[in-house]
Amino acid sequence: MTATTPANKTLSRTRDQQVGLPARRAAANLLDAVLQKKQPLDDVLGRVRDGAMFDLPTRDRALARAIVGTSLRHKGQIDRVLETFLERGLPARAGTLYPILLSGAAQILFMNVPPHAAIDLAVRLAQWDPRAKRYDKLVNAVLRRVSEKGAGIADALDVSRTNTPDWLWDRWVRTWGEDRTRAIADAQLVEPPLDLTVTGDPEKWAAELGGKILPTGSVRLLPKGRIEGLPGFTEGAWWVQDAAASIPAQLLRDIAGKRVADLCAAPGGKTAQLAAAGATVTAVDLSKARLARVEENLARLGLAAQTIAADATTWQPEAPFDAVLLDAPCSSTGTIRRHPDVPYLKSDKDIAELATLQSRLLDNAVTLLKPGGTLVYSTCSLEPEEGEAQIAALLARNESLRIEPLRADEPFGNTEWAEASGVLRTFPYQLQLDSPEWSGMDGFFAARLVRPS
């Protein structure tokens, strides 16, 4: 056995820290893109040439994503801690200084990273950024104080309130009341599990993947490693889809042999469900690039659908459909567990603009139905303008349409997922299993409407 001398101790510590540096650099770049440049996290992660995540080994990539997720989920608490120690506030034009402090504090306060390592790496990151480098001593001093006193400050805060930006807190309290708002805010603090929709036997895949079967028929796992490496991915046995997102397509009930239009279809989770249920599917999306992903996903799953790049506010087919699914673009506030960047990217103004687009999409969707046809409208939003109010306005514009309420066995006998009017409304704090890591679902709205014969 080799004796560990102080010299080689230092060497191995240095090597460990160098190993950790690319992940930290990627995390700071990603946070900079989201919070300072207002770019959606998934877009930045998907841009292969971006450099932020390029060439990172899988383990570093997972660590970078975990740091970004933790920083965003606890951003309110961390900001309050940093403010306490930044006596003169954050200097202006300091490059990535803020993301470096935010991610450094996230590691110390919420990820059990030894403070000396988190601080050392943060100082190096600052030294590497030409605009932040004159603040390397500030990074050192502030993060040292975070490690000494930060936890006490962070824990004493009203956690649900502090981590929710005012605009969302105010609108959720107005719409859902304070208790539900707190429950939504708390659900977003936990990294969500991975939900899969399987084409075959859920029991078999739950056993093979070490997962649990949910009431929706989905298989739930705790995420580890690359999704592409999991059994069943290559042979197309399943696709990733939150349990709540799997409900709207199922509200069309028996669609085998029917012609179904899937409007706003990409990346195609619902297209795959419709095709797997035996429908003849036409998938429409405005984005050619995103439709290419639908085609790729269907090919992997051994499923088929016709894909059409078109604007669904005006698109008209040659013949009307038995059923239409409109999963409209929305603010995505129901997906905050999976997209902790949403609270920092969206605003009241976006919701108003999206609501206008949704009503135009709905008006056109209605014209695509055969008499007696069924329309399911869904959004992954917690905002009534994109759900309940949208349907109320549609019904007021179309006297011939009516809601077909969810039946007693829908959705899967979970009456707490339905509103009295017979529409679906789920919340991120629902679907509680044994522990927080296994729990939760996206906040979804869906209404089933029929055009009488």
Ligand SMILES: C[S@@+](CC[C@H](N)C(=O)[O-])C[C@H]1O[C@@H](n2cnc3c(N)ncnc32)[C@H](O)[C@@H]1O
């Ligand atoms: C919520 S995502 C759909 C998710 C998809 N239904 C699924 O389950 O995988 C919204 C989609 O609407 C598309 N979109 C936005 N505006 C559109 C329009 N005017 N016409 C057609 N598609 C549109 C976007 O390109 C995006 O792919």
